[in-house]
Amino acid sequence: DMNHPSYALLREQPNAMQAPSVFKEQVSSHAIMWGNGRAAIIRDKTGTPIELIPMMPDRTVTFIYEGVKYHATKPNKDEDTDMTLGFRTDKRGWVIMEDADVLHILGFAYNGIVGEGVMQMCNKTLQIPYQAQNYEVNQLGKGFRGKLALETPPGMFRTEEEAKKFIDGFNKQEAGSDNAGKAALLREGIKLNSVNVTNNEAQF
Numbered sequence: 758d759m760n761h762p763s764y765a766l767l768r769e770q771p772n773a774m775q776a777p778s779v780f781k782e783q784v785s786s787h788a789i790m791w792g793n794g795r796a797a798i799i800r801d802k803t804g805t806p807i808e809l810i811p812m813m814p815d816r817t818v819t820f821i822y823e824g825v826k827y828h829a830t831k832p833n834k835d836e837d838t839d840m841t842l843g844f845r846t847d848k849r850g851w852v853i854m855e856d857a858d859v860l861h862i863l864g865f866a867y868n869g870i871v872g873e874g875v876m877q878m879c880n881k882t883l884q885i886p887y888q889a890q891n892y893e894v895n896q897l898g899k900g901f902r903g904k905l906a907l908e909t910p911p912g913m914f915r916t917e918e919e920a921k922k923f924i925d926g927f928n929k930q931e932a933g934s935d936n937a938g939k940a941a942l943l944r945e946g947i948k949l950n951s952v953n954v955t956n957n958e959a960q961f
Contacts, residue, residue: 762805771796771809780809784862787814792872794862795819795828797854809860819861819871826856826870905931908948 758764771780780796788794791814799808817830829851846852864872876883907927914920931941943949 762807766806766809773808775811780811783811784860787811788862788864788872788874790874790876791815792864792866792874792877793817793819794860794864795830796860797830797852798858798860800858812859814874821870827853828856828859828861829853904952906950906952907943908950910946913945913947 767777771777784794784796793814795812795817796809797812798806799810801807812830817828819828831851864874866872
C-alpha cells in the first residue's frame, strides 16, 4: 500500500543511517540468531511512523506485565537519541515501550511472545570449542607450562609492596612463550611448586 506511512520507511529509508535493505537484513538476522528482531517505531505528533530504529538483542528484553506486552531496551551513547524521547525511561537508563510502538519479528518461539535464537539454543554447544580454543591460546602464551607457586621462607617479605615487586619481576622473566625454555633462578631458600595436570586429565 503506497499510501501507508510504513511504505516509505521500508521501501525508501527506515532511519537516517540505513538503507531499507540493510535495515531488513539486520532485523532478520537478529530474529534468526537471537530469536527476536526489534525496531522502535518513532512517530510524529500526529502518531504517524517516521523512523524505525533497530534495538540491539543483547540488551533488549520482551515481557508481559499485567496482561500487556512490553519491550525494554538500554541504548548506548552511540545510538539514536530519538529512542529515548517520548518513551518511559527508568532511573537505570532502560527505555520501556509498549508492543504497539515496536516492530517485533519473532524467530523460533514456543510461547509466541519471546523468540529463541540460534545463539541461545546452541550456546552450550558453541561454548565447548570456544573455551577449548581460549585454553589452547592461553597455554601457548605460557609456553605450555603449568601454573607455578613460589614458597618463600617466613618473614622474607616485610611488606606487600616488596612481595608484589618480586613476583612481578619473576613473571616478567619467566612467563610467556618466549621464556619457555629459560631456566629460573631461585635464591634465599625460595621453593618452586609446579601445579600440573597430565595430558589425559587436560583432555578430560
